[in-house]
Amino acid sequence: MNKKYALFFLAMVALQPLFSQQIVLKKGAILQSLPVNDSVADTFSLYLPTNFTTEKQWPLLLIFDMEGKEKQTLSMFLNSAEEEGYVLAAPKLHDSISLSNNMVKTSETLHRVLEMLPIGKSRIYAAGSGLGGRFANLVPLFVKEVKGALSIGASIANIELLSPKRPFHFIGIGHKNNYNYISMQAMKRVLDRFRFPNQLLLYPQAKDWPEPSYLTKALQYFTLQAMRKRVIPTDSSYVQKVFEADLAKINELKSLKKFLLAEQHMVEMMSIYGIYKNLDSLRNVQKELRKDRIFKGMKRGENAAMLKESLLKEDYQYYLEEDVITHNFNNLGWWNHQMAELDKFAKGINPYEKEMGNRLRGYVNALAEDNIDIVQSEALIDEDALAFLYELKTILDPQNFDFYLKIIALSAKNEDFETALFYLEEALKKGFKDTEKLYALEDTALLRIDAKFNELVSKYLKDARYQINEE
Template sequence: MNRILFIFLVCAFNGMLGQEMSLKKGAVVNDLKINDSIQESFSLYLPTNFDKDKMWPVIFVFDPMGRGRNTAHLFLPGAEQQGYIVASSNNISFKDSLSANVDVALRLMNKTFNYFPIDNNRVYTAGYKEGAVVASAIPAIYPNIQGVLAVDDFWSTQNYLGKDSNFSVVALIGEKDANIYKLQQVQYFLNKSGHTASLYSYNSNNEWPGAEMISQALAEFSLQSMSKGLKHINNELINDLYNQDVEISERLRRSLQPYKAYQYLEKMEMKYALFDKKDDIRNLQKEIKKEHLFKEQRREYNRAKIKESQLKEEYIYYFEEDVYTVNFENIAWWKNQVKELEEMQKSKVEAQSEMAYRIQGFLQVMSSENFSKIKQERAGIDRKIYSAVLQTVFKKDDPEAYLYIISQSANDGDYYTALLYLEDLLKTGYKDLEELYNIPNTLDLKLSPEYNTLIKKYTGTSKYYNIGVEE
């Protein structure tokens, strides 16, 4: 029966009776339709031992790029080992609102509940970035959710995290990702509210973690199900999951990262608290603590932690003060701060390098939020341009702020500033001619020789005054 084709009849969905589905066990099946009336689909994984006469746990996966197939494959090893159905949407989009994405998610969930024998006590959601926001919002609508696996983000509202909700959270975040500050706050609040919440970091940025980490995150849900009596105790599976976790810790140790290996073992203490592994984990920790490199790295990470806290507080204070006073004179200081952070990112001291990436990301987030806010307010021209200039300091390759400065400056008759930031934008490699000639408020400017000469200098052509450019 391993990985063979099977056919079974299922009950009605959306008023249709006796619809027949052909699915392969042990493999990801792609592009399954939600129904004939909407263009939505999903990828599905059924374990090789799937039996329609048994009840099965399910994990719904939401990727903001609609990559249902790819993300289903990431969950495949853990789902196969631990016995989960995986349903991964192809239609979640970072461009859509949370409400629209939740509607897509609920249609997928309804489809799955109607077609498969799902254990309602073991329903889980997972997502990355905007998909994680969707995954963490669903318990507010479907209270039977037992767990949320959130990668890089979380729905921040706290209204539904009361005593009546009992879902657990496993949060995953890249070691260099500034969103770790948000997830640390989420973890703190969840634990304070009586929820079980774990936070793991992984050596990557702006992408899903690997299948191994997802499998071990999924293991938290499996172990919790056993401890709650929702799943029978499977000692063989417990030992397999434990040995896999130990191997991850040992791998970190062998790669000269004993401090991270020790931290991973600390998380294992909580994970296996009810499964008689405490002494074994403590013995492994004692061995690591004897190493000189562990002590050295612990000092480095403690120093970086103190430095990180200080920089965050200082930057928040100076940023808010500069925004309030529209302090153009301090732009050079901010540029220097970014330069120093970029130098620290090259440090051979891993703790310092990771910290510098997170702080720079923190500045980018703070600036982006301010820029978005100012654009929506009835602010003066100086405040609008200042917020955009700050954005170009922290997000040098993002064209939005440059285009905004060009538009606002031209509208104010300040062609010098408009041309200055046009050249700065072109220096980043920006070549969208259509956009450059459709910037609001630039009718006179874009017809000028100066505007077109700059564009031709960096792109090789221009729409008007298409003349030679001196080197």
């Protein structure tokens, strides 16, 4: 094997198999737009750790972003890849093409990397955040070489595809303000029942991306599982180092009075270290924590909030389905009231209801967007249903101006200029300033020459393109 790869690297490598052009691979830098093959325009990004050598096999983390931002997403893993010795590769994918086409691109990229680099074939994993995480969770089900998935803020998309005959290692990373948290907890129970190795790492900050230490921890757990399955030799000093870091994390969480997160982390430690360590002392710490009066109060508070959340979810799902079917624009006031109630939860003093309020707002937004996708996928689009959903989204996510523009364009198309002007002014009041995007809207030619339209643009932006005739 060493002879096969020896010509590839000194400090950088010129590589030319199967290609008419020469590819230069450099360690410690993100390499973009590498061709998957000669005949197809598909590309991928690649990162090799600075200590990369051809003298050994390396684990590979395939990283997915469905919005064409694979370099930015890959860059979030750089520090962890350096610390844990992982090669990173990110195929260029798009959510606009089919799942099967994206999966083919993934498989082709993987096999290209395997041709190029000394990758340990039992240590290949998928990773992503949000939509990229949902896709990454499916990759082990369709690409047999992939042995695990790291998902940030996303659960497994379809549990019906899971099979005990084809297990993979699942690691979820999330926080309790994310609406996917409840589904990730439910997914963990399913994976436990199927006996899939799995961990759920929770971070306290309500941010889309966790601190780099959580990404590093996930890669460490992949490595520990590889040792457990004897894919690589067990390194007792490495196990001890990672174990001590986990103990330090528990002590940190306890010192910050984040007892629920500390107990959750202990549960995950039990699942990963049982084969390596005598965990009696850790179990004793867990038992004492569960008996603690403050911990019990926290658990009760969280459970009460989750029960309330489940009931509200049922209401939201029922009323949204009814409103879309009946085009019930009169119920937009009710939705506005519900969002005000969720804001009260999110800004209140009860920490569990604050988390619940944030999760429910995310849930309703996702529910509305799912319904938009369903309506738009129909052969004959119900424009009244679409208009209701666009108007609803301006209530659910008032700073997302895309939906103001969508309802303006749809209303103008149907010559409902009063509605179009109302939502134009609402967007302008809330800070919309992109005149180029405004004047490029489809189906708004008649609207744009309307005097009221130009008065509004002049009032808020001082940039009307058409003369306002004064009588």
